[in-house]
Amino acid sequence: MRFYEHEAKDLLARHGVPLPQRRVALTPEDAATATSDLGGPVVLKSQVLSGGRMKAGGVRFADTPEEAAEAAEAILAIEINGLQPMGVLVEERGEVEQEYYAAVTWDAAVRRPVVIFSDMGGIDIEEVAEQHPEHLSRTHLSNLRPFSDFEAKLAVSRTGVTGNELNRLSRIVGALVQVFLAYDLTLAEINPIGRLAGGAFVALDSHVDMEEEARGTHARLLAGLGIPDEDTRQARPPTEFEIAGAQVDAADTRGVAGRVVEFGGNLGLIIGAGGGSLTLFDAVRGAGGDPANYCEIGGNPSVAKAAALTKLVMSKPGVEKIAVMMNVVSNTRVDIMARGVIKGVIEAGRDPAEAIAIFRIPGSWEDEGVKILERYGVEYVDRSVSMHEAAQRAVEKAAAGTGGG
Amino acid sequence: MAMFIRVDIDDSVQQDAGLRARLAEICPVDIFALEGERLETVESNLDECTICDLCIEAAGDAVRVVKLYEE
Ligand code: SF4
Numbered sequence: 001m002r003f004y005e006h007e008a009k010d011l012l013a014r015h016g017v018p019l020p021q022r023r024v025a026l027t028p029e030d031a032a033t034a035t036s037d038l039g040g041p042v043v044l045k046s047q048v049l050s051g052g053r054m055k056a057g058g059v060r061f062a063d064t065p066e067e068a069a070e071a072a073e074a075i076l077a078i079e080i081n082g083l084q085p086m087g088v089l090v091e092e093r094g095e096v097e098q099e100y101y102a103a104v105t106w107d108a109a110v111r112r113p114v115v116i117f118s119d120m121g122g123i124d125i126e127e128v129a130e131q132h133p134e135h136l137s138r139t140h141l142s143n144l145r146p147f148s149d150f151e152a153k154l155a156v157s158r159t160g161v162t163g164n165e166l167n168r169l170s171r172i173v174g175a176l177v178q179v180f181l182a183y184d185l186t187l188a189e190i191n192p193i194g195r196l197a198g199g200a201f202v203a204l205d206s207h208v209d210m211e212e213e214a215r216g217t218h219a220r221l222l223a224g225l226g227i228p229d230e231d232t233r234q235a236r237p238p239t240e241f242e243i244a245g246a247q248v249d250a251a252d253t254r255g256v257a258g259r260v261v262e263f264g265g266n267l268g269l270i271i272g273a274g275g276g277s278l279t280l281f282d283a284v285r286g287a288g289g290d291p292a293n294y295c296e297i298g299g300n301p302s303v304a305k306a307a308a309l310t311k312l313v314m315s316k317p318g319v320e321k322i323a324v325m326m327n328v329v330s331n332t333r334v335d336i337m338a339r340g341v342i343k344g345v346i347e348a349g350r351d352p353a354e355a356i357a358i359f360r361i362p363g364s365w366e367d368e369g370v371k372i373l374e375r376y377g378v379e380y381v382d383r384s385v386s387m388h389e390a391a392q393r394a395v396e397k398a399a400a401g402t403g404g405g
Numbered sequence: 406m407a408m409f410i411r412v413d414i415d416d417s418v419q420q421d422a423g424l425r426a427r428l429a430e431i432c433p434v435d436i437f438a439l440e441g442e443r444l445e446t447v448e449s450n451l452d453e454c455t456i457c458d459l460c461i462e463a464a465g466d467a468v469r470v471v472k473l474y475e476e
Contacts, residue, residue, distance in 0.1 A: 302434075303409075303452045339409045339452055346408070368456070372409065375474040 001210045001233045004047045006089045007225050008208035011183060012190070015175040018202045022091040031072030032065035034090040041093040044071045045205075049233060050081040058085065061093065082236060096204070099192035101125055101136075102155075102173050104180035113141040113180065115155040117173060121192030122204075135159055147181065149174045168201050169193065183221065184214035241316060245295065248308040255301025255332070257309040265290030267357070267398040268313035268322035270306070270341060272298040276327035276387065283391035284323065289398060292319045300332045306340020307347060314348035314355060321357040323394035328383055334361045334369030342376050353377030357397040360390040407451035409474055412436055412460070415467040418444055424464055431459045 003011070006024050013019055023034035024047065035042050046058030053059050057078055060071035072088045099121035107114040118136040120128045129136050137158030141147055152174035156166055172193055180188040187209040194204045215222065215229075227233075238246070245260025259277075267289050271280040277296040284291050293313055297306065313322055324341050326332070338359065345352045359373055362383035373380045381390055414437075418424055425444040428437045434453040437460070438445055460468045 333455075336455075343408055343452065371472075372474045 001212050001215060002049045003208045003210070003225075003233075004049065004086060005045060005206060006047060006087075007227070008206040009203065010225060011179050011208060012175065012203055012206055015178045015182070017172055017175045017179075017190070018200065020091045020094070020202050020204070022089055024087050025072055025090050026087045028069035028073040028076070031088055031090050032069040035062060035065045035068035038090065038092045042068055043091050043093045044068060044075055045089045045091070046075045046078065046080060046085040047087045047089055048080045048083050048085040050083050053080060056080045094194070094200075094202070095197040096192075096194040097197055098195045099204075100169060100195070101128070101189075101191045102169075102176055102193055103187065103189035103191070104141075104177050104185070105187045105189075107138075107140060110140060112143055113177075115139045115141065115152065115173060115177060117155040117159060117169075119159045119161055121194075125191065141177070147174075147177050152177060165195070172201060172203065179208070183208075183218055184211045185209060186211055241293070241312070244312050245293075245309070248305065248312060251308070252302055252305045255297070255305055256299040257295065257297045257301060257305050259294065259296045260309070260312075261294040262316075263291045263293055265292045266318050266320060267394060268292045268316065268319040269295060270297060270310055270313060270322055270324040271326065272296045273326035273329050273332060273361075273363075276325070279327070280323075280325045280387055280391055283388045284395060286388070287392040287395040289391065289395035292316050297337075298326070298329070298332050300336070301340065303336055303340040303343060306337055307344035310341045310344025311348045312344075314345055314350060321355055321394070321398045323357050323391065323398075324359045324361065325387060325390050325394070326361040326363075327387065329361055329363030332361075332363070333365040334363055335365040335372060337361050338369040338372040338378075342372065342378070357394040358390050360385060360387070407448060407473070409472065410451045410454040411471040411473055412446045412451060412454070413469040413471065414444055414446065415464075415469075418464060418467045424467070427463050428460055428468065431463055433457060433459070436460075 009019050021038050025031035025034050031044060041063045044060050044062060046053050058075055058080055060075060062068035062071045075088050076085055101118040101121035103116045104113055116138055118128050120132055120135045137155050139151055139155040141151060153170040155173055156169045161169060176188050176190060185208055189207040190203040192204050194202055239262045241262040242260055249257045269291050271277045281291060281294050297309060313319060342352045345355045353376060356378045358381060359378050360381045370380055425439060428444055429439045433455060434450050436446055436450045436454060438447050454470060
């Protein structure tokens, strides 16, 4: 779940990160008032859930309230990557002598949080990593030990920063880690941290993403930030297909058919189980496949739910075949999934033997499931065929445009 | 129309009000429903049968769960 910059900064402020004085303006008049309140030159920034603000003209400077009103009017009219700004952040503007970068995120490879710090901020951090690796540090944190300020200091000092700067930047990085941990974030980034003329350090821009599943845990925080439950914060509005997917899930409390996301490909996916969805989606992409959708089905869904999801995916224009693949299941039943998928395909007016490129769901009630699949001529593979191999076969069959086993 | 499961109820079940009520209560996916003095199967729920055999345990031979894909 994405946060607007002003919300991200409110989170940072709660943990003592120094920030410029700022106001959120919803109209040009608000922006003029904010500028006169702040009493000096300001920067005005589009509050939009997208990157690329500077390039799109969503960041402007003003020295007077009149200029600020003009800038805000221009910014509010600019759609960035298809998204309308919710307002403009008006911030006091100081002279920046040097910029730094700090972020905390998850390192999926080692399954630990990692602090990334650079003394070259304000630019694309990937570029710094590639061209100036000596200016970037990666410091992994423990999942077990509590975070220590020493680790923040280590992260900063690894780029060669010393003395008073080291102490002040370490405090900011330490606070950023606290924010990351306190709110179940997937990313907490300040880019840049600015050292102003006069020596003060401030967080000039910030990007924060929260784990979607943590919304319930942090309901009070979100309410305090004025974020209502229905504000999904998706990067784009849901498509009709995605809305229909959510309706399939909501219509039946048995099991889960969630996170239905539409893509432009031709291979429909009915995937899930124990993190299997992401692995299988990646496996399909890795095999050169072009998924029509992403989804997460599991938790012992009813036949009706599996059928409704299958019918929806199968009915998407351009989808000739579906791949039904899961990790090994224990709670979800293979025979119930087989019934549901076959029913959905038939209800979509298709032949299961032709339309189902592969069915790989090993686990409970597998023997019963196999009987059903054999009856309808559907190709079945058991756990001796890896998820990656199954994905490869599905992609090949989708490309060949022929069905059968 | 159910594709995978058929449930046959013997006439003897219809003579036993207690058994009819028990079957209507026992099935986890509501395949049995009381309709006046009769016990009927709910067509739209048949394919949800979990093959738990609770109905067989309650009614013995008087209820038969048929897997259509085995026929
Ligand atoms: S076997 Fe279980 S689920 Fe199926 S009809 Fe009997 S009681 Fe219902």
